[in-house]
Amino acid sequence: MNKMKNNCYGICFFISIAINILLCTGIYMYIGGARWEDMKQEISWQSSLALTWSEKAAAEAEAVAAASCSGHGRAFVDRLTSDGQPVCECFNCYSGSECSVYSVECAAVATSGDLTFLEPFWIQNAANTAVVISGWHRMSYNYADATKMLKDLENCIRKLHSIARNAVTEGRYMVFGVGSAQLLSAAVYALSSGNSSSPSNVLASIPFYWLFRDQTSFFSSKYFEFEGNTNSLQSKNSTNNRDVIEFVTSPNNPDGELKKPVFGGKAIYDQVFYWPHFTPIPEPSDQDIMIFSLSKLTGHAGSRFGWAIIKDRDVYEKILSYTSKAAVGISQDTQLRALKILQTTIDEDGKPFFEFAYTKMTERWDRLTSVFSKSTRFSLQNRHPFHCNYFNETRLPTPAFAWVKCEREEDNDCRSVLEAGKIISLSGSQLSATDRYTRVSLTVRQDDFELLMIRFTNLISLENGSLQTM
Amino acid sequence: MNKMKNNCYGICFFISIAINILLCTGIYMYIGGARWEDMKQEISWQSSLALTWSEKAAAEAEAVAAASCSGHGRAFVDRLTSDGQPVCECFNCYSGSECSVYSVECAAVATSGDLTFLEPFWIQNAANTAVVISGWHRMSYNYADATKMLKDLENCIRKLHSIARNAVTEGRYMVFGVGSAQLLSAAVYALSSGNSSSPSNVLASIPFYWLFRDQTSFFSSKYFEFEGNTNSLQSKNSTNNRDVIEFVTSPNNPDGELKKPVFGGKAIYDQVFYWPHFTPIPEPSDQDIMIFSLSKLTGHAGSRFGWAIIKDRDVYEKILSYTSKAAVGISQDTQLRALKILQTTIDEDGKPFFEFAYTKMTERWDRLTSVFSKSTRFSLQNRHPFHCNYFNETRLPTPAFAWVKCEREEDNDCRSVLEAGKIISLSGSQLSATDRYTRVSLTVRQDDFELLMIRFTNLISLENGSLQTM
Numbered sequence: 001m002n003k004m005k006n007n008c009y010g011i012c013f014f015i016s017i018a019i020n021i022l023l024c025t026g027i028y029m030y031i032g033g034a035r036w037e038d039m040k041q042e043i044s045w046q047s048s049l050a051l052t053w054s055e056k057a058a059a060e061a062e063a064v065a066a067a068s069c070s071g072h073g074r075a076f077v078d079r080l081t082s083d084g085q086p087v088c089e090c091f092n093c094y095s096g097s098e099c100s101v102y103s104v105e106c107a108a109v110a111t112s113g114d115l116t117f118l119e120p121f122w123i124q125n126a127a128n129t130a131v132v133i134s135g136w137h138r139m140s141y142n143y144a145d146a147t148k149m150l151k152d153l154e155n156c157i158r159k160l161h162s163i164a165r166n167a168v169t170e171g172r173y174m175v176f177g178v179g180s181a182q183l184l185s186a187a188v189y190a191l192s193s194g195n196s197s198s199p200s201n202v203l204a205s206i207p208f209y210w211l212f213r214d215q216t217s218f219f220s221s222k223y224f225e226f227e228g229n230t231n232s233l234q235s236k237n238s239t240n241n242r243d244v245i246e247f248v249t250s251p252n253n254p255d256g257e258l259k260k261p262v263f264g265g266k267a268i269y270d271q272v273f274y275w276p277h278f279t280p281i282p283e284p285s286d287q288d289i290m291i292f293s294l295s296k297l298t299g300h301a302g303s304r305f306g307w308a309i310i311k312d313r314d315v316y317e318k319i320l321s322y323t324s325k326a327a328v329g330i331s332q333d334t335q336l337r338a339l340k341i342l343q344t345t346i347d348e349d350g351k352p353f354f355e356f357a358y359t360k361m362t363e364r365w366d367r368l369t370s371v372f373s374k375s376t377r378f379s380l381q382n383r384h385p386f387h388c389n390y391f392n393e394t395r396l397p398t399p400a401f402a403w404v405k406c407e408r409e410e411d412n413d414c415r416s417v418l419e420a421g422k423i424i425s426l427s428g429s430q431l432s433a434t435d436r437y438t439r440v441s442l443t444v445r446q447d448d449f450e451l452l453m454i455r456f457t458n459l460i461s462l463e464n465g466s467l468q469t470m
Numbered sequence: 471m472n473k474m475k476n477n478c479y480g481i482c483f484f485i486s487i488a489i490n491i492l493l494c495t496g497i498y499m500y501i502g503g504a505r506w507e508d509m510k511q512e513i514s515w516q517s518s519l520a521l522t523w524s525e526k527a528a529a530e531a532e533a534v535a536a537a538s539c540s541g542h543g544r545a546f547v548d549r550l551t552s553d554g555q556p557v558c559e560c561f562n563c564y565s566g567s568e569c570s571v572y573s574v575e576c577a578a579v580a581t582s583g584d585l586t587f588l589e590p591f592w593i594q595n596a597a598n599t600a601v602v603i604s605g606w607h608r609m610s611y612n613y614a615d616a617t618k619m620l621k622d623l624e625n626c627i628r629k630l631h632s633i634a635r636n637a638v639t640e641g642r643y644m645v646f647g648v649g650s651a652q653l654l655s656a657a658v659y660a661l662s663s664g665n666s667s668s669p670s671n672v673l674a675s676i677p678f679y680w681l682f683r684d685q686t687s688f689f690s691s692k693y694f695e696f697e698g699n700t701n702s703l704q705s706k707n708s709t710n711n712r713d714v715i716e717f718v719t720s721p722n723n724p725d726g727e728l729k730k731p732v733f734g735g736k737a738i739y740d741q742v743f744y745w746p747h748f749t750p751i752p753e754p755s756d757q758d759i760m761i762f763s764l765s766k767l768t769g770h771a772g773s774r775f776g777w778a779i780i781k782d783r784d785v786y787e788k789i790l791s792y793t794s795k796a797a798v799g800i801s802q803d804t805q806l807r808a809l810k811i812l813q814t815t816i817d818e819d820g821k822p823f824f825e826f827a828y829t830k831m832t833e834r835w836d837r838l839t840s841v842f843s844k845s846t847r848f849s850l851q852n853r854h855p856f857h858c859n860y861f862n863e864t865r866l867p868t869p870a871f872a873w874v875k876c877e878r879e880e881d882n883d884c885r886s887v888l889e890a891g892k893i894i895s896l897s898g899s900q901l902s903a904t905d906r907y908t909r910v911s912l913t914v915r916q917d918d919f920e921l922l923m924i925r926f927t928n929l930i931s932l933e934n935g936s937l938q939t940m
Contacts, residue, residue, distance in 0.1 A: 053596035061602035126523035135599025
């Protein structure tokens with residue numbers, strides 16, 4: 001009996017010890033000395049990082065951004081289905097709810113001024129360029145300093161110009177506008193004669209961006225009118241008794257050339273393309289009125305943000321007055337977004353951004369030039385290398401647009417010639433030039449550029465040994 | 471020996487059992503069957519909810535929002551110190567880096583059109599109104615449908631008007647603008663005569679919002695000019711040969727009255743205040759051009775967002791053309807923000823929002839009326855009750871401004887009289903009325919309203935038995 005009892009104790013004891021060992025091992029292994037610490041640490045970290053009011057919006061934004069759309073589309077937070085699902089907006093040539101349907105015969109579309117080739121850079125820099133705006137963010141008409149311009153944004157832009165070395169801002173005034181578009185109009189008002197019996201003649205040199213004419217004519221002011229192109233005044237002498245305001249676009253839209261004014265009078269410099277990705281920067285621009293935009297720098301055209309750098313105080317006050325009367329300033333949401341994007345743009349002296357952009361544009365021009373070198377039917381604008389202070393080297397311009405000329409006598413509607421080759425471009429007459437020219441946008445997405453190259457290659461390959469007027 | 475061995479086993483056994491029990495209890499209690507599950511669940515949930523690219527921006531936004539500024543200021547994400555710390559922007563009467571310094575003698579400022587009294591509502595609805603914008607959000611000039619207007623936002627606004635019952639939108643066109651300000655100008659251009667030898671006369675009835683005159687005069691078009699107030703045309707007959715465009719503000723700024731046109735011709739209805747928080751809604755407005763803004767509905771003046779509802783297709787196309795030429799559309803960032811805010815505004819048929827806003831305005835008018843009932847020196851605009859279709863009751867108007875009149879003969883500069891009583895208001899002449907009137911903003915923050923009441927109470931208390939011209 002005792003022996004049995006002893007055995008019983010013995011067995012139970014060992015069982016109990018075994019259980020203890022198992023429990024301890026289990027605790028150690030399953031939880032783990034280190035893992036337990038880790039897990040405790042992770043739980044406490046997650047709790048301290050635990051977002052509250054912004055979490056839902058952040059999660060939604062990330063879910064929408066994660067929608068793959070088969071790699072051929074994009075979803076955005078402002079367009080969801082009724083049950084909150086992302087909606088894929090398909091890129092050119094793709095369709096279907098997941099953008100997975102490819103249309104083989106689709107045309108390469110190259111009409112827009114969008115800089116979607118920069119999108120990958122912003123995706124790579126997602127964490128630094130995300131913006132979270134609370135429901136109560138800046139409800140007032142004015143900032144705390146009673147102005148409608150965000151001071152930190154102004155400072156950031158001054159720093160940007162200093163880094164890019166493309167404009168003098170020291171001692172200059174700055175005004176923000178709803179895109180460069182609003183500021184072009186504001187500048188015309190500011191410079192105009194104020195004399196209704198002798199309104200200012202507004203001029204631009206062909207080829208020029210259509211908004212100069214369309215906008216100036218539309219506003220039909222007593223004090224200025226759109227005269228036309230600079231050649232239409234027969235000689236410089238004929239401007240003696242006339243008040244002239246000249247739009248100087250440098251680099252020019254569409255050809256990318258650096259321009260100087262034709263007349264020696266009042267000039268508004270549209271310098272939206274004067275950045276290292278499009279042109280060498282030989283010197284900081286130092287004009288009375290210089291206008292820039294986010295659209296042609298970072299590609300954020302949808303935000304509608306531009307700025308003017310102004311020498312003269314009186315002109316500055318008139319331009320500021322315009323923005324105040326036209327629309328009571330510009331969106332503070334947009335100014336916040338511009339600040340975030342430009343802070344990343346100027347990181348590391350702008351090198352990551354400008355090198356990304358310039359490398360892309362150079363690659364594209366190299367490939368385009370190579371393809372066009374096989375053509376006698378089509379030509380590109382001439383490009384001559386010169387020194388760039390930003391990259392500190394001599395380099396070729398890499399304009400946003402190819403200004404394609406149809407060289408054959410019979411090809412006097414170049415846009416149509418390209419359209420027949422499934423390339424959609426803009427007529428030269430849109431830029432007040434002849435239709436022998438057509439503007440082809442090179443700032444499209446990579447896929448779109450690949451398609452453009454395929455189409456041009458095909459079109460040009462037909463020239464060899466073919467008498468067809470295609 | 472055996473007995474000692476047995477005792478040893480016994481003791482060890484019981485110790486071991488005790489350890490078993492402790493371990494099991496510990497596991498159960500410290501981890502807990504349920505708590506372990508919970509914790510496992512929480513860890514796995516946190517991992518699946520783990521944000522990536524938006525986390526930094528969200529955390530920063532929350533940290534900034536959490537800056538207390540002693541309860542007398544606000545910090546915003548677009549203004550941080552160089553080491554990323556929030557900067558407190560202090561409310562009226564407060565100063566210091568933490569807004570903890572109160573200036574006892576400070577004046578109540580009531581000049582602005584800001585609707586900061588609505589800020590608490592947006593703070594309460596933080597989760598639903600936060601917006602996260604990625605660095606690559608909508609870079610293109612156009613939306614996918616090739617327009618510059620967000621379709622979901624347009625639909626949301628139509629629903630809003632249907633809920634508020636304040637405007638007919640069925641079968642009407644809509645155009646977005648940079649605030650109502652841009653659309654007022656666009657409407658004048660759209661309606662103007664197109665005949666430079668007989669420009670349209672633009673008119674408004676006194677008292678009227680200064681932008682009508684300032685903006686119309688500034689644009690100095692060949693086709694319209696600001697004539698002045700409607701009384702300046704001696705009789706209605708004198709308009710027979712003249713093309714007239716009339717601004718009708720209803721409810722009016724500053725007095726809050728519902729207005730009708732003086733002339734029977736072309737009219738632009740500025741209806742930014744035609745919402746249940748400011749006035750009973752007797753019927754949905756059904757005019758040729760009706761202009762509204764986010765500024766005077768939700769209080770988001772800094773966003774610069776307005777919309778026009780238009781009957782006539784030709785007028786619609788002209789207004790759309792204006793927004794396109796003036797600034798190439800409006801910011802897509804702003805449209806996203808407006809969408810989020812308006813989606814919350816229309817939640818539960820607008821009840822939480824409109825009841826919040828209306829309750830606040832009613833309280834303020836009740837208190838103001840009570841204070842002014844003791845005064846013979848100052849009077850408020852008359853208010854008469856009428857039926858409101860939204861709240862389905864007869865109620866008094868609760869205008870955004872008090873249109874204060876100084877009744878004493880010698881008090882012909884009412885603004886100065888109030889200023890001496892430490893109340894800063896707007897001169898009547900700013901609204902083209904006499905300076906016997908002054909406009910006092912009632913849409914300020916609660917603290918500012920409390921101060922306003924203290925100042926008015928003091929000022930009015932001096933009337934009794936005092937011959938001082940204070």
